Amino acid sequence: MVPTSYYVLLSAILFGLGVLAFIFKRNIISIFMSIELMLNAVNLAFVAFSQANDKLDGQIFVLFVIIVAAAEAAVGLGIIILIARNRQSLNVERVDLLKL
Amino acid sequence: MTATLLVFFILATLSIIGAVSLILQKHPIHSALSLIVVMVALAGLYLLMGAEFVAAVQIIVYGGAIMVLFVFVIMLLNAGLEEHTNESKLAGFPGILLALALMGFVAATVARSTTSASAVGGTVPGALSSTKQLSTLIFTNFVYPFELTSFLILIAILGAIVLAHRENS
DSSP states (O other): OEEHHHHHHHHHHHHHHHHHHHHHOOBHHHHHHHHHHHHHHHHHHHHHHHHHTTOSHHHHHHHHHHHHHHHHHHHHHHHHHHHHHHHSOOBGGGOOTTOO | OOHHHHHHHHHHHHHHHHHHHHHHOSSHHHHHHHHHHHHHHHHHHHHHTTOHHHHHHIIIIIIIIIHHHHHHHHHHHTOOOOOOOGGGGGGHHHHHHHHHHHHHHHHHHHHHHOTTOOEEOTTOTTGGGHHHHHHHHHTTTTHHHHHHHHHHHHHHHHHHHHHHOOOOO
C-alpha cells in the first residue's frame, strides 16, 4: 500500500520539472512537450485523489484532460509548423514581434 | 517494504529520471523519447493504483498518438540542436526560484493535509471492474461534457487543417 501523499509529492516534483523545462527550453517543440509533462503530473494527482476518496470522478477528469491535450497537440503543432515556415527557425527568441 | 511500495519507487524514479532528461537533452527528439519514458512510467503507476482503463488510455493516446504527432513534426521541420543565446540566461535565476517555491508549497500543503493519509494500493475492492463503473459514469452523469469533447475534437481537427494548409499561390 502506497500513501496518497507519495503520489501527490511525485506529481508536484514532475510539475516543477515541467515548469523548469518550460522556462529553460529555447526550442518551441520542447516547450510544448514540457506543457504535456505538466498535464501528466496533474493527471497523476487526479488519479491518486480519485483512489484515495474511492470515487471514479477523478479518473473521468483525467480522460477529459487527455482529450483536451490531444486537441491542444493537434492545434499547437499546426501553429508550430506555421511559425517554422514563416520564421525559418524554431527558437522562441526569434519570435518576438510582440516585444517592445 | 512491501512489493507495492518497491514498484512505486522504481516507477517514480524512472519518471523523475525521464523528466530530468527532458530538460537536459539538447536535441528535441531525445526530449520526446524521454517524455515517452515518463508517460509509460506514469501508466505503470496508474495500473498500480487500480486505474487500468486510464493506464491503457495513457499508453494509447499519450504514448501513441500524441507523441507520434510530436516526433512526426520534429522530423518534418528537421529540428536540430537548440541554440543558446545570452538573452535566455536571465530567465534561469527566477526560473529555478519559481520552480522550487512551487514544489515547496505543494509539499507543505500535502504534508499538512494528509497526516491522516489513507493508503492507495492495488487491493481496492472491485478494482478490476472499475472500467465498467467508469463507462457507466461517463454515459450517465458526464454525458453532456463527454459529447461536448467530441465537438472540441472536431473543431481542433478543422483548426489544424486550416493552419497547416498551404495555399498554392
